[in-house]
Amino acid sequence: MSPTRTCLPDAQRAVRVGDLIYAAGMRPALPTLALALASALAAAACRADADELGGIFYDGDGRLVHCALNLDSSAGNSLESIDRGLDRAAERGEVIELYAHRPGGTVPLEKIAHVLAGAAERGLAFVTYRDFAGGGGLGPGLALSFDDSGVADWLTARPLFLQYGARVTFFVSRYHVLTDDARAQLRALAADGHELAGHTVDHLRAPRYVEEFGLAAYVAEQALPSIDVLRAEGYEVTSFAYPFGARTGEIDRALGRHVPVLRSVAFPFPGPTSPCPN
Numbered sequence: 043m044s045p046t047r048t049c050l051p052d053a054q055r056a057v058r059v060g061d062l063i064y065a066a067g068m069r070p071a072l073p074t075l076a077l078a079l080a081s082a083l084a085a086a087a088c089r090a091d092a093d094e095l096g097g098i099f100y101d102g103d104g105r106l107v108h109c110a111l112n113l114d115s116s117a118g119n120s121l122e123s124i125d126r127g128l129d130r131a132a133e134r135g136e137v138i139e140l141y142a143h144r145p146g147g148t149v150p151l152e153k154i155a156h157v158l159a160g161a162a163e164r165g166l167a168f169v170t171y172r173d174f175a176g177g178g179g180l181g182p183g184l185a186l187s188f189d190d191s192g193v194a195d196w197l198t199a200r201p202l203f204l205q206y207g208a209r210v211t212f213f214v215s216r217y218h219v220l221t222d223d224a225r226a227q228l229r230a231l232a233a234d235g236h237e238l239a240g241h242t243v244d245h246l247r248a249p250r251y252v253e254e255f256g257l258a259a260y261v262a263e264q265a266l267p268s269i270d271v272l273r274a275e276g277y278e279v280t281s282f283a284y285p286f287g288a289r290t291g292e293i294d295r296a297l298g299r300h301v302p303v304l305r306s307v308a309f310p311f312p313g314p315t316s317p318c319p320n
């Protein structure tokens with residue numbers, strides 16, 4: 043389903059509205075305030091709700107590149123928007139994909155609890171990215187993932203995961219800097235039924251890295267080592283998430299030879315800036 047509104051990212055809209063304010067003769071001392079106001083107004087007027095972002099819903103088509111919507115506070119997606127997304131998943135038998143970073147840090151634990159409770163109430167199954175790799179229609183579900191290296195914060199959400207019987211996917215970057223304690227905590231999470239997957243060595247933007255050093259270098263130095271280090275620890279790794287969701291079709295094809303599922307992100311502002319191909 044296509045978004046029903048014509049939207050632009052906050053920054054682009056702010057610049058346009060800011061230009062109009064300048065043209066109308068506003069004092070030059072006020073442009074910063076004007077831009078902030080314009081940005082806030084534009085975001086409120088333009089942002090698509092989760093149910094309008096077709097790319098974050100999986101319908102069993104066996105796609106290589108998946109897209110998730112950001113639950114972090116900074117992303118500004120409201121509980122009402124997320125609830126509409128959960129409704130759509132239940133009504134259409136799709137899997138909604140959501141992600142965040144650090145429970146209790148970038149995203150309140152209460153928001154995680156709301157999403158897990160909302161999924162349970164609507165009869166959504168908890169799906170990991172390995173389940174996508176298995177192929178086939180998965181029925182109505184929630185694929186929730188957490189990115190980067192905030193293992194101690196992930197642990198704070200463990201009681202919630204246990205309460206709702208939730209299985210989630212942790213896309214781990216910078217595994218080489220994790221302490222022994224953090225690695226033990228990851229083992230505990232995996233033992234609970236959660237999945238660990240790759241998210242690169244240094245958390246850099248893939249297209250930029252490829253431009254500078256080449257595709258083969260990106261695959262060999264950034265992507266694959268983040269998968270192999272987990273496999274060496276005994277984890278079954280079947281997916282990889284792009285830092286910042288930043289990707290190209292060329293990189294997708296190269297990584298698709300190593301894992302069957304890649305995860306990018308979808309912005310609530312559709313258009314050419316969104317890295318989601320779906």
Ligand SMILES: [Zn+2]
Binds near residue numbers: 190215241245
């Ligand atoms: Zn990341």
